[in-house]
Amino acid sequence: xxxxxxxxxxxxxxxxxxxxxxxxxxxxxxxxxxxxxxxxxxxxxxxxxxxxxxxxxxxxxxxxxxxxxxxxxxxxxxxxxxxxxxxxxxxxxxxxxxxxxxxxxxxxxxxxxxxxxxxxxxxxxxxxxxxxxxxxxxxxxxxxxxxxxxxxxxxxxxxxxxxxxxxxxxxxxxxxxxxxxxxxxxxxxxxxxxxxxxxxxxxxxxxxxxxxxxxxxxxxxxxxxxxxxxxxxxxxxxxxxxxxxxxxxxxxxxxxxxxxxxxxxxxxxxxxxxxxxxxxxxxxxxxxxxxxxxxxxxxxxxxxxxxxxxxxxxxxxxxxxxxxxxxxxxxxxxxxxxx
Numbered sequence: 001x002x003x004x005x006x007x008x009x010x011x012x013x014x015x016x017x018x019x020x021x022x023x024x025x026x027x028x029x030x031x032x033x034x035x036x037x038x039x040x041x042x043x044x045x046x047x048x049x050x051x052x053x054x055x056x057x058x059x060x061x062x063x064x065x066x067x068x069x070x071x072x073x074x075x076x077x078x079x080x081x082x083x084x085x086x087x088x089x090x091x092x093x094x095x096x097x098x099x100x101x102x103x104x105x106x107x108x109x110x111x112x113x114x115x116x117x118x119x120x121x122x123x124x125x126x127x128x129x130x131x132x133x134x135x136x137x138x139x140x141x142x143x144x145x146x147x148x149x150x151x152x153x154x155x156x157x158x159x160x161x162x163x164x165x166x167x168x169x170x171x172x173x174x175x176x177x178x179x180x181x182x183x184x185x186x187x188x189x190x191x192x193x194x195x196x197x198x199x200x201x202x203x204x205x206x207x208x209x210x211x212x213x214x215x216x217x218x219x220x221x222x223x224x225x226x227x228x229x230x231x232x233x234x235x236x237x238x239x240x241x242x243x244x245x246x247x248x249x250x251x252x253x254x255x256x257x258x259x260x261x262x263x264x265x266x267x268x269x270x271x272x273x274x275x276x277x278x279x280x281x282x283x284x285x286x287x288x289x290x291x292x293x294x295x296x297x298x299x300x301x302x303x304x305x306x307x308x309x310x311x312x313x314x315x316x317x318x319x320x321x322x323x324x325x326x327x328x329x330x331x332x333x334x335x336x337x338x339x
Contacts, residue, residue: 050173073124093143232334
């Protein structure tokens with residue numbers, strides 16, 4: 001009896017050992033799954049920050065360099081035009097075209113519609129890691145009214161293009177740079193108003209020397225003449241007002257004035273514009289105070305400009321623009337705009 005019992009125990013021990021080996025050995029399906037997992041390629045992750053450098057290359061070209069450490073999508077995002085003194089202009093009719101590689105049709109375009117900043121149309125272009133690209137800009141002012149450009153005739157306006165680089169997913173990384181170029185303003189000679197002779201010519205009916213018949217001296221032009229309004233363009237919380245000037249004296253600077261319409265009376269100097277060639281000013285919601293009470297707290301304010309010449313400031317001018325405080329809308333409306 002002892003020998004069979006030992007034999008049974010021996011067999012049981014062998015069976016237990018075999019069962020342990022079977023349970024700890026992976027089956028065919030498990031080995032296939034692991035093998036498949038080992039063969040999956042893990043994509044490289046985007047690390048670091050998007051970077052873009054811009055260097056001018058001549059008058060109308062720039063070189064873009066991708067410094068991100070990974071590929072990006074680059075494009076011009078928007079464009080703005082500044083006067084020589086830095087005043088932001090709203091040139092309706094100005095057109096802009098950017099060429100990728102400075103050849104072929106324009107990849108991006110924009111057209112001024114009277115707003116200080118103009119969005120650029122066109123899809124971004126891929127710019128690989130450490131790669132460079134050349135960008136050229138063409139600007140046309142042919143459809144901008146000559147009188148709008150007259151204050152800067154013979155000078156150059158500043159064109160600022162805001163460039164952006166996006167990571168390939170378009171959202172996770174972004175870099176921005178500004179590229180500035182200059183566009184000259186060259187206008188034909190201004191024609192004299194109807195009924196006036198061009199400078200240097202004697203009006204008919206005068207005797208040599210500029211005297212009227214009978215020896216009388218011609219009447220002198222008035223020493224002071226107020227500016228005349230040329231336009232008002234509202235864009236959200238800002239409004240751009242423009243004016244013309246036909247006065248006889250050279251303007252050294254301008255004063256932007258305001259007063260509440262209901263009170264009238266004395267003008268308050270809002271700020272001074274140091275460049276006498278300027279014919280426009282930017283008003284913000286802070287320049288048009290709201291009423292202390294009343295529906296929407298709206299109240300009308302009058303604005304004007306006063307020239308400063310070598311003879312000193314001119315007399316109080318008439319009101320040129322009347323604007324209402326934005327009230328609850330927080331948006332400026334020019335005269336004639338729909339609410």
